[in-house]
Amino acid sequence: MSRPTQERAVRTRELILKAAAEEFDEKGYAGASITKIVDRAGVTAGALYFHFQSKQGLASAVMNAQSGAIEPLIGSEGLQRLVDITLVWARQLQVDPVLRAGVRLAVEQGSFGLQDASSYQGWRTIMGECLHEAARKGELRPEADPDRVAAFVVGACTGVQLYAQLLNGRKDLTERTVHMWELLLPGIAVPDVADRIELDGERGKRHDDGGVADGGTGG
Amino acid sequence: MSRPTQERAVRTRELILKAAAEEFDEKGYAGASITKIVDRAGVTAGALYFHFQSKQGLASAVMNAQSGAIEPLIGSEGLQRLVDITLVWARQLQVDPVLRAGVRLAVEQGSFGLQDASSYQGWRTIMGECLHEAARKGELRPEADPDRVAAFVVGACTGVQLYAQLLNGRKDLTERTVHMWELLLPGIAVPDVADRIELDGERGKRHDDGGVADGGTGG
Structure with missing residues (x-):
């Protein structure tokens, strides 16, 4: 990846992580919606799955952040x-x-x-x-x-x-x-x-x- | 309730509580099945709902036991x-x-x-x-x-x-x-x-x- 692309990827990942945290904090794991996380972050579902694979993977990343x-x-x-x-x-x-x-x-x-x-x-x-x-x-x-x-x-x-x-x-x-x-x-x-x-x-x-x-x- | 009936009710409640505890311990709240709890306890679903009203009520009783x-x-x-x-x-x-x-x-x-x-x-x-x-x-x-x-x-x-x-x-x-x-x-x-x-x-x-x-x- 070129440097600007890489920087954009890092920023996108952070946006998703923060949006996921807000959603999990409010609703817990079962209640959290991937669609809502994508909306909150202002990214595509494709971008979310590129970075985190699954809802469980996203939850693990939030836990470890x-x-x-x-x-x-x-x-x-x-x-x-x-x-x-x-x-x-x-x-x-x-x-x-x-x-x-x-x-x-x-x-x-x-x-x-x-x-x-x-x-x-x-x-x-x-x-x-x-x-x-x-x-x-x-x-x-x-x-x-x-x-x-x-x-x-x-x-x-x-x-x-x-x-x-x-x-x-x-x-x-x-x-x-x-x-x-x-x-x-x-x-x-x-x-x-x-x-x-x-x-x-x-x-x-x-x-x-x-x-x-x-x-x-x-x- | 007459005394023998009351004693039977207490025993039934204890059987259900123990069966529910085993099921919740193994599978957690979401995974636990009321049907399985009734089977484990050897009681009717009616008896379970007489004593505990709901799955959440049963979980509260286990927490407080x-x-x-x-x-x-x-x-x-x-x-x-x-x-x-x-x-x-x-x-x-x-x-x-x-x-x-x-x-x-x-x-x-x-x-x-x-x-x-x-x-x-x-x-x-x-x-x-x-x-x-x-x-x-x-x-x-x-x-x-x-x-x-x-x-x-x-x-x-x-x-x-x-x-x-x-x-x-x-x-x-x-x-x-x-x-x-x-x-x-x-x-x-x-x-x-x-x-x-x-x-x-x-x-x-x-x-x-x-x-x-x-x-x-x-x-």
Whole structure:
């Protein structure tokens, strides 16, 4: 493909992915309509099937696009970085259709015949990197294994958001995420680091919603 | 109703609930067939609709029967009781169709148009009782609020089992549950209680699978 053609293909793929996310977020897998997705994206059905093959393939792509929706703008490292990622996630889950649909499809995937842990593994990798960095910086208690802690945080976040979704449409998810860290930090971090980590929900705000733009590792 | 009729009605309801759980566990909500459930239970369709009205009503009943499937046989109290309940849960989720189907339906309920937190609230009540008892016994750190901790543990367990289900059919769920408590106890319990709590996965065994029958609060 020539460069302009390739760029157009990438843009088309993104349009379809976003339209699919909106449709899946609103209606779930069974209720979502390929015709509606094509209309929302303003593309042809041919273009959709060129990029995604099937409705299930499209759902998988949305599931795996979740972590791309998270970019904490605060420059932080190690354990504070992990906390910041979860605070952005808690906030964006209220507004970002790609993240919302990805989480919904990953949780409900059994209902449409998928058993695919890859979106969870993607989160685990990102969180594991923060925790390995935290270990190198001496932030973790010696018994806290970065990969096992990452796996637990992925599971805990998944369930906490699901419960909050059922109770109140995730309105208090930031507060629940802060509380999770209050409970977890004493078991994960050495005491002076646990005391220094900043758990202000405002850290989850982004430029485009008028939030903080720069920070540091707290303390 | 006369007493024998009433007893028969209770037994019929239980037969249907168990048959429905097996069918939902294997096939999910959309795939489950009322005809198959009636066959499995050995009852008439009329009896099923007398007790449950609709497929969705049957699914709700299975969701809310979950916590009845858990009875730790070890006589423990407070925080150790809470830990023991989660260890029995982790083990029974591998074998008990009522628990398996209840958890599956509660997680996937969005796919069939339900938004019902009551099965999670049921767990929260049970866990909250253990934690209030723990607070009265002086087991909790002063900043650990029993109801908020219970809500977090319900969410965390939900997500940890979902992730384990996708990775390996929950084969290592007991190990993941023990690890959850290793991470959480320092943030919840006063130090000498955190050290005393027993986290042996064998505590989740029951009489009928050759497990321990009596214990104490450990340590």
